[in-house]
Each structure stands twice: as C-alpha cells, then as structure tokens.
Amino acid sequence: LQKLIHLLQATDDPLIQEQALITLSNSAAFSVNQDIIRNLDGVSVIGGMLSNCIPKIKEKALNALNNLSMNMKNQEEIQVFIIQVCRTVESAPLNSDVQLAGLRLLTNMSVTSDYHQKMINSIPCFLHLLSEGTERTQIQVLKVLVNLSANPAMTRHLLRPQV
Numbered sequence: 001l002q003k004l005i006h007l008l009q010a011t012d013d014p015l016i017q018e019q020a021l022i023t024l025s026n027s028a029a030f031s032v033n034q035d036i037i038r039n040l041d042g043v044s045v046i047g048g049m050l051s052n053c054i055p056k057i058k059e060k061a062l063n064a065l066n067n068l069s070m071n072m073k074n075q076e077e078i079q080v081f082i083i084q085v086c087r088t089v090e091s092a093p094l095n096s097d098v099q100l101a102g103l104r105l106l107t108n109m110s111v112t113s114d115y116h117q118k119m120i121n122s123i124p125c126f127l128h129l130l131s132e133g134t135e136r137t138q139i140q141v142l143k144v145l146v147n148l149s150a151n152p153a154m155t156r157h158l159l160r161p162q163v
Contacts, residue, residue: 001027005042014054021049021060028067034074043068043077050084055098058088062101069108079115082106086122095134103129103140110147116154123148124161 001024008020024046027033037043046068049061065081068074085102092099109115129141148154 001033001036001042002040005037005040005045008045008049014052014057017049017052017057018060021046021057021064025060025064025067028064031071034068034071037068038071038074038077043074047078047081047084050081050088055092055096058092059098059101062088062098062105066101066105066108069105075109075114078105078109079118082109082115082118083121085109086119086125089129090122090125094129094132095137099129100136100140103137103144107140107143107147110144113151113153116148116151119144119148120154120157123157127161 004020004024004027008017008024011017011020024037024042028037037046043065046061046064049057052058052061062085065078065085069078085105089099089102089106092102106119110119126141126145129137130145133141145158149158
C-alpha cells in the first residue's frame with residue numbers, strides 16, 4: 001500500500017495513476033487496509049487526485065475515497081474534500097460515472113449529520129439532478145437527500161430552493 005501511494009505521488013502517467021487508484025480502492029474495501037491507508041497519508045494523496053482534469057482519474061479517486069469513507073476516522077480526513085466533491089458533482093456531465101461516484105461518496109459522508117453543513121450550497125444541484133438525471137442518478141441523489149432530511153437543521157435548506 002505504501003508503494004502504491006508513493007507511486008501515485010511520483011507519476012504523471014494517467015494509466016499508472018488509474019491502476020494505482022483502482023488497486024487502492026479495492027484494498028480500501030477491507031477495514032484493516034482503511035487504517036493503513038489513512039496512516040500512510042493515503043487519504044490526502046487520493047483526495048489530491050480530485051484536482052486531476054482526467055475524468056477517469058477523478059472517478060477512480062472518488063471510488064477509493066468512497067471505500068475509505070466506511071471508517072469514521074477516515075471520514076474526518078475526507079470531510080475536507082466535501083465541497084470539492086460537491087463542485088465535481090455539479091460540474092460533471094449529467095449522469096456521468098464521475099457524477100455518480102461523487103454522489104456515492106456524498107451518500108456515505110452524509111449518513112451522520114457531522115458534515116451536512118458542507119453540502120448546503122449543493123442542494124439546488126441535487127434537486128436539479130433529481131428532475132433531470134437518469135434513474136441511476138436519481139436513486140443516488142435521493143440517498144443523499146434522505147440522509148440530509150434526517151437532520152432537522154437541514155429542513156429550511158431543503159425547502160428553500162426553487163425547484
């Protein structure tokens with residue numbers, strides 16, 4: 001895992017980056033590896049890949065963060081990327097793999113109310129995706145909205161936007 005994280009930092013080759021992210025994502029599906037990746041500063045390295053302009057790299061980074069987000073300590077580190085993930089969801093092509101990967105991560109990050117405040121500005125976008133997206137997108141957006149709606153402090157923010 002340490003070598004994969006270093007490889008991700010050391011290369012500009014998108015094919016190598018994509019494969020490293022896929023492997024890290026698969027590894028992060030196991031709870032023991034989630035702690036190891038975090039302790040190796042892997043969360044911030046993977047999060048840094050969200051700035052990459054290549055959609056496949058963004059998607060794979062979002063998938064890896066999604067798997068890492070199943071751990072509460074990792075969520076504390078991942079939360080610094082929530083606003084960037086929301087912007088990625090908003091700017092990605094409608095129904096794209098990048099958009100869906102971002103929504104899956106936001107679903108996990110919104111299970112508890114700890115980070116709901118960071119998603120407030122994206123609620124109009126979520127409502128737009130709910131009306132314009134395909135069924136897959138709609139289901140994923142609904143998961144985020146259901147999580148947000150479980151928090152009474154979000155009621156005003158969910159009801160205020162024009163739909």
